Amino acid sequence: MVKVDLSGAKQFFTGAGPDYALAALCHETLVNKSGLGADFTGWLELPQRVKDTELERILAAAKKIRSRSQALVVIGIGGSYLGARGAIEMLRPIPGKDDPKVFFMGNGLSADALSDCIEQLGDMDFDVNVISKSGTTLEPAAAFRIFRELLAKKYGEEADEHIFATTDAKRGVLKSLANDKGWESFVVPDDVGGRFSVLSAVGLLPMAVAGIDVEKVIDCAIAEFKALDLRSPENPAWQYAAARQNLYGKGFDTEILGCYEPSFRFMAEWWKQLYGESEGKDGKGIFPASVEFTADLHSMGQYIQAGRRSLMESVVRFDHSRTAFLFPNDAQNADGLNYLAGRDIAEIANIAADAVRDAHVTGGVPNMVIHVEKRDEAGFASLVCFFELACAISGYMSRVNPFDQPGVEAYKKNMFRMLGKPGAV
Ligand code: PA5
Secondary structure, three states: OOEEEOOOOHHHOOOOOOOHHHHHHHHHHHHHOOOOOHHHOHHHOHHHHHHHOOHHHHHHHHHHHHHHOOEEEEEOOHHHOHHHHHHHHHHOOOOOOOOOEEEEEOOOOOHHHHHHHHHHHOOOOEEEEEEOOOOOOHHHHHHHHHHHHHHHHHHHHHHHHHEEEEEOOOOOHHHHHHHHHOOEEEEOOOOOOHHHOOOOHHHHHHHHHOOOOHHHHHHHHHHHHHHOOOOOOOOHHHHHHHHHHHHHHOOOOEEEEEEOOHHHHHHHHHHHHHHHHHHOEOOEOOEEEEEEOOHHHHOOHHHHHHOOOOEEEEEEEEEEOOOOOEOOOOOOOOOOOHHHOOOEHHHHHHHHHHHHHHHHHHOOOOEEEEEEEEOOHHHHHHHHHHHHHHHHHHHHHOOOOOOOOHHHHHHHHHHHHHHOOOOOO
């Protein structure tokens, strides 16, 4: 399990501090499936379900793709791509020699991004994994048509064998197309919303193609959800959920998530969607933003330290870095850096992180640290389970339905009308 350190937040808490009694009630409501949006809480059982059903087929598909292709184009948007991208960048930021390159497309409407990807694909052999629960989202649907054409040009009648569809089990255009064309398909379960789906085929197939040990991810996630069932203020998900709700009540309405590993950037994007879409409704919600440390201390650091006092800060810290990197000694010491000689860069980063925390707390920014053992499959699984559970508890604590996203429809309605989609009003 991750460990949450609230020592940099406690001086900012109101009243008796985090409301663990309410966190307990919300946790109970969640697992009893008696709260708002209970029909979308299947993610709690998702790792075991996937292990019992699709995992073997996911592994087999990934093996096939790895053996024949130099690239996989993953087409999806929001919850249908951020988790996989976060995992791949966190765990395998540089593809190994036998790893296909994974491109993420269909997450915007950029002609330039499309043509850049097509140019990079060149004459590489490639497969496509199209991911859309509804099957109707414009951005991935449009990109998919383009890549299907490309596959058809390249592989002719064999093109359909290069398409893997991850979508609803029964409904939607994508599902019907998959049935008609015989594409291998995987399921986004009915009771799991996009942003909670990373531990299904949505995340696992691209991750496995990229060379991540997804069996390990799933086994760790099963163990993690069990451990997080702890009904006590020792539960890190209660601590994080209750602390941020307490701080929100005091006017800290923006949360910045930071990390000292650049490879965490897309995990932070995944987290932003998870919390933003789950909590931002009914005129409420903590605004989730992200920063990369130490880089952003030289761009956003001024604001964090001394701007409007509405920020709370959560920092993910990996307790053990993957590599030891000792700072070199220099006999001349012309740059004056020999005071660092012989010290591990990770140790220097840890000291920097402590120094930054103290400065921010002194500047009026409540600080929460989320400690994760390592940047590996187990660390990824524990972060996902922790953030998902804490998000649901936190959403219930603020009395919203954390599992819907009615606000996302507004732009789509306008866009479809303005584009002249038949039937759009
Ligand atoms: O969390 C969500 O439900 C959304 O972010 C969806 O994942 C996103 O809108 C994409 O939807 P779909 O998978 O239906 O194309």
